[in-house]
Amino acid sequence: MTTRLTESHRAAPAPGREIGSLISAGFGLTFVWINSGELPSTARIPLLVAAVAAAVAIVMLSLRDYRRRTLATTPPEAGAVFGWKYWAIVGVEVAALMAGSQILSRLGYPELGVAWVAFVVGTHFFPLGIIFRLRVFHLLGAVITGLGLAGFVVRMLGHVDPIAVVSGVLSGIALLGFGLCAFLSSSTEKE
Numbered sequence: 001m002t003t004r005l006t007e008s009h010r011a012a013p014a015p016g017r018e019i020g021s022l023i024s025a026g027f028g029l030t031f032v033w034i035n036s037g038e039l040p041s042t043a044r045i046p047l048l049v050a051a052v053a054a055a056v057a058i059v060m061l062s063l064r065d066y067r068r069r070t071l072a073t074t075p076p077e078a079g080a081v082f083g084w085k086y087w088a089i090v091g092v093e094v095a096a097l098m099a100g101s102q103i104l105s106r107l108g109y110p111e112l113g114v115a116w117v118a119f120v121v122g123t124h125f126f127p128l129g130i131i132f133r134l135r136v137f138h139l140l141g142a143v144i145t146g147l148g149l150a151g152f153v154v155r156m157l158g159h160v161d162p163i164a165v166v167s168g169v170l171s172g173i174a175l176l177g178f179g180l181c182a183f184l185s186s187s188t189e190k191e
Contacts, residue, residue: 027175112163
């Protein structure tokens with residue numbers, strides 16, 4: 001038996017979606033910007049324009065949903081969305097990013113830094129998916145973790161230049177894509 005949601009329930013998006021999407025937009029755009037530097041300008045400029053457009057769309061959709069939420073209900077407190085478990089995961093992530101990058105550099109593989117970043121960022125979505133009860137984070141985590149591992153494989157095959165695109169640019173596109181997809185359900189609702 002299906003139950004119909006009332007208008008006020010449909011107007012109020014999922015808590016934390018706006019903040020999560022904004023974080024996704026910021027990091028996605030950063031991944032694309034930093035790691036597309038070696039691409040020819042004929043590829044880089046359209047890529048950057050698309051990434052900026054996606055980030056702007058995410059900002060606008062986030063603002064729209066935030067306004068809807070404040071009209072329908074009281075917005076969640078930041079502590080309700082980002083509690084101690086979130087900050088513990090972020091702390092472990094930052095420590096892993098720093099330690100792993102230093103180890104790779106000392107071993108003579110600084111080019112693998114972006115692959116390591118993608119791997120760590122990807123794996124951090126698995127515990128986030130558990131604490132936020134968002135299964136879609138597991139899919140995002142699998143995609144970005146896979147792109148990070150792909151960078152290591154590219155290096156094992158003797159290539160360096162493609163690592164930035166495989167692990168960096170594609171991770172940025174994935175983050176931007178998931179940030180936009182978070183709003184699909186609300187923008188396609190008819191009633």
